[in-house]
Amino acid sequence: MISTSLTPKLRTVKVLALESIGPDLEQVVSFLRCFPCLEKLYIEVMFLSC
Structure with a gap:
């Protein structure tokens, strides 16, 4: 994930999908x-194989 500066408009997000490595x-x-009104969260975690 990459940290970004979020504007107040993004606080109204109801559904969020995150993709993360590890x-x-x-x-x-x-x-x-940053999303106090979030209703649904989908997370996909990818693992890197060595």
Whole structure:
């Protein structure tokens, strides 16, 4: 995930889909604080194989 500056208009988002490489719950939680009215969240976590 990439941190960005969010405008107040984005606070009205009802459905959000996140795509992340590797599990990073701390970043997901901090990102979700920008969307207090969120009703549905879809997360896809991709794992990189070595």
